[in-house]
Structures are given as structure tokens and as C-alpha cells.
Amino acid sequence: MLRRAFIYLRRLKKRNISLLLVMTLVLLLLMGGIAVYSGIQNSMEMLYQGLEGHFRVSSADPSCPIDDHFIREITDENSIVRYNATNEMYLSLPDMLLIPGRFYGSGSAEEHMTRFISNTRSSDYAYFISKRYELISGSHIVDSDSGTAIISDNLANMNGYKVGDTFTAEIVESSLNLFEDTAKGKSYTFRISGIYINNYEQNVSADTAECNIEDNYIFIDNYTGKEIASYLQGNRKSVYSEGVQFFTASPRDIDKTIDKIKETMDLGAREIDTTNLVYERSEAPLQSMTLLTRIYLGIITFAGILILFGIMQIHLKARKKETAIFLSLGYKKSSIIMQHMAENLILYLLAWIIAVIFAYFAVTIFNSLFAGMSLHFAVGEACISGAIGLLVVILATLFSQLLVVRFSPRRILSTFS
Numbered sequence: 001m002l003r004r005a006f007i008y009l010r011r012l013k014k015r016n017i018s019l020l021l022v023m024t025l026v027l028l029l030l031m032g033g034i035a036v037y038s039g040i041q042n043s044m045e046m047l048y049q050g051l052e053g054h055f056r057v058s059s060a061d062p063s064c065p066i067d068d069h070f071i072r073e074i075t076d077e078n079s080i081v082r083y084n085a086t087n088e089m090y091l092s093l094p095d096m097l098l099i100p101g102r103f104y105g106s107g108s109a110e111e112h113m114t115r116f117i118s119n120t121r122s123s124d125y126a127y128f129i130s131k132r133y134e135l136i137s138g139s140h141i142v143d144s145d146s147g148t149a150i151i152s153d154n155l156a157n158m159n160g161y162k163v164g165d166t167f168t169a170e171i172v173e174s175s176l177n178l179f180e181d182t183a184k185g186k187s188y189t190f191r192i193s194g195i196y197i198n199n200y201e202q203n204v205s206a207d208t209a210e211c212n213i214e215d216n217y218i219f220i221d222n223y224t225g226k227e228i229a230s231y232l233q234g235n236r237k238s239v240y241s242e243g244v245q246f247f248t249a250s251p252r253d254i255d256k257t258i259d260k261i262k263e264t265m266d267l268g269a270r271e272i273d274t275t276n277l278v279y280e281r282s283e284a285p286l287q288s289m290t291l292l293t294r295i296y297l298g299i300i301t302f303a304g305i306l307i308l309f310g311i312m313q314i315h316l317k318a319r320k321k322e323t324a325i326f327l328s329l330g331y332k333k334s335s336i337i338m339q340h341m342a343e344n345l346i347l348y349l350l351a352w353i354i355a356v357i358f359a360y361f362a363v364t365i366f367n368s369l370f371a372g373m374s375l376h377f378a379v380g381e382a383c384i385s386g387a388i389g390l391l392v393v394i395l396a397t398l399f400s401q402l403l404v405v406r407f408s409p410r411r412i413l414s415t416f417s
């Protein structure tokens with residue numbers, strides 16, 4: 001069988017070279033798609049390594065608070081690397097000018113009040129993660145800080161503040177606050193540790209209150225924030241009104257971590273939000289490219305089978321007389337089919353070697369010319385493309401052998417009479 005296959009390949013070189021070229025082309029198209037697919041997977045792996053995962057737990061139900069005890073229970077989970085607990089409160093700034101809003105000139109307490117946002121780590125606040133806000137001077141607030149604040153560049157410029165300066169905030173009675181009577185008049189001095197810029201152009205109208213103008217937002221440390229919040233909440237407990245954000249080493253760990261938390265803890269009315277805009281925005285284009293690459297590989301595989309089947313059918317029709325003679329001499333149809341399979345597999349092996357060499361150098365040149373994109377073609381990709389190509393050749397060969405299976409020697413020879 002193999003001897004007959006080699007004789008045929010040597011005898012009809014022109015016909016076999018055309019089939020060899022088609023096989024090589026199909027393989028190169030497969031290898032190109034697989035190189036792109038592997039490059040995308042490597043990019044996604046780098047994305048996973050470069051980004052942390054995070055999810056937020058919040059509660060609007062006082063019977064299911066987000067407090068320090070709850071945080072300790074969650075952080076016992078090994079995949080949690082850190083957390084950022086957040087509170088929002090409204091304080092008066094008697095000596096600071098605010099960007100004017102709805103209450104400007106009214107003489108009311110709200111004219112001098114703005115939103116204070118306490119954080120365990122201000123760099124982990126959602127708007128800083130998403131680059132909506134960016135620190136342009138000084139340093140972020142960390143867990144060990146006390147009496148520390150970060151203000152916007154616009155607020156700093158209006159008041160002539162710089163990093164290291166201090167300002168005072170007071171608890172006052174207003175429509176924005178509910179607090180114990182003993183809290184009224186309490187004041188807190190903050191040192192400015194950093195100044196941030198707001199990259200978001202907020203639509204501020206005449207109806208926008210001072211406390212809702214983002215450039216008036218002030219970020220403070222968690223230690224001071226907890227004390228202020230305990231007065232304003234009226235329960236003297238460390239409850240985080242805006243919830244807590246937990247961080248995992250990788251976005252891949254989020255689902256597993258949340259499932260484990262749900263199994264081991266009673267969350268009650270607490271809600272978990274897994275929105276991770278930075279990761280999702282980075283991953284979405286790669287996921288789309290992965291899907292398109294898979295579709296491309298599927299189309300190439302299907303088209304390769306059809307093209308090779310058509311060429312093999314043409315070649316087989318030209319060998320009808322040869323096939324009839326072999327059948328009349330007593331050769332089994334299976335033996336003839338195996339000879340044709342051997343011929344095609346020998347050609348395929350040569351095509352695969354040629355395609356691997358060409359693809360390796362093509363990918364190397366491409367990566368050197370386009371630094372922003374990275375294709376990947378190594379032993380694994382060569383073997384995968386080889387396996388897919390082998391499947392294509394085997395299926396195309398088997399389908400093309402229907403002619404051998406269907407006809408008898410007499411019927412085949414009668415077509416030449």
C-alpha cells in the first residue's frame with residue numbers, strides 16, 4: 001500500500017504539487033488564526049496578572065449592617081488581599097470657600113456644607129480606580145492615617161491651599177444630617193495630604209447643591225470618618241453607610257470567593273456588586289477578538305474540508321480506470337482507500353513542515369514590526385494547527401472516497417468504453 005502510494009506521488013508530480021500547495025495554504029490560514037488566538041490568550045493572562053478583582057458589599061437594612069465585625073469575617077477568606085470601607089457624611093466648612101451651588105447666598109447651613117467621603121485607602125475608591133479622579137499632588141490616604149484629607153484642585157485653588165495645609169470642619173444642624181445632640185458643634189482639623197483632579201465634566205446647574213458638586217468632595221481617613229459617622233448615625237457604632245469594597249489578587253478569584261462567602265455566611269439583606277469597569281473595559285475587546293478568531297478558525301476548517309474534498313474528487317475521477325483495474329485484480333476497496341489516505345497524509349506531512357517554517361518566520365517578523373500587537377506561535381500552536389489540519393485532510397479524503405465505495409469495476413470500466 002505504502003509502496004503504491006510513493007509510486008503514485010512520484011509519477012504524477014504536477015497534480016500532487018497542486019494538492020500540496022492547497023494543503024499548505026489551508027495550514028497557513030489555520031496557523032495564522034491560532035497564532036492570533038494564542039496572542040489574545042496571552043494578553044488576557046497579562047491582563048489578569050495586572051489587575052486586581054474587587055466586589056462591593058452594601059446594605060440598606062439596619063438589621064444587616066456593614067461594620068468592622070462583618071469585615072473581619074469576610075477578610076478571613078484567604079483570597080481577600082485588602083478592603084476599602086466607605087462612609088459619606090456632610091460637614092460644614094466655616095473657613096473654606098466652596099464652589100457655589102443652589103444654596104449660595106441663602107445664609108443657610110447648607111451653603112457651607114459639602115460631602116465628606118471616608119476611606120480606608122482613598123486610592124481604592126471607585127472613582128480613583130476608574131481614573132475619573134486622579135491624584136496630581138501629595139499622597140493618597142492609607143489605613144494608618146488620622147485627621148487627613150484630599151481635596152480637588154479647584155477647591156485648593158479657590159482657597160489657596162497646598163499639600164500640608166490644614167482646615168477645619170464642623171458638625172452642624174441641617175436638613176442633611178441626623179445626629180445626637182451632643183455632636184452639634186464638634187469640629188475636626190484635617191491636614192491636606194493630597195490634591196486630585198476631576199477628569200469628569202459634571203453638568204452643574206443652578207439647582208445643584210454645593211454638597212453634590214464633585215469638585216467640592218473631600219476625602220478623609222477612615223479613623224476620623226468612623227468617629228464622625230458614629231455621631232451622625234446616632235448609634236455610636238462603626239457602621240459603613242456606603243458599604244465596603246473587597247479586593248482579590250485576580251479578577252478570576254471573584255466568583256469563587258463570593259460563592260464561598262455565601263456558603264459560610266448569612267448575608268441577609270446585604271447586596272454584592274461585582275461590577276469591575278476597569279477590568280471589563282479592558283477585557284471586552286479581547287473577548288470579542290477571541291470570539292471572532294474562533295469563528296474564523298471554524299470557517300477555515302469547514303472551507304478547508306470542502307476545498308480539499310473538491311480537489312480530491314477531481315483527482316479521483318481522473319483515476320477511475322486505475323481504481324477499476326485494482327478492483328478487478330482483487331484488491332479490496334479498503335486497501336485502495338488506505339492507499340489514497342496514505343498519499344494524502346504523506347503530502348500533508350510535507351505541507352505541515354513547510355507551513356510551520358513559514359509561519360514561524362512570518363510571526364517573528366510581524367511581532368518585530370508591530371510592537372503593540374503580539375502573535376504567539378510555538379510548538380503547542382504548531383501541534384494544534386497540525387491536529388486540526390490532519391482532521392481536515394482525513395475527513396476530506398474519506399468523503400472523496402465515496403466514489404470508490406459506490407462503483408463496481410464493471411461500472412467504472414464501462415465509462416471508458
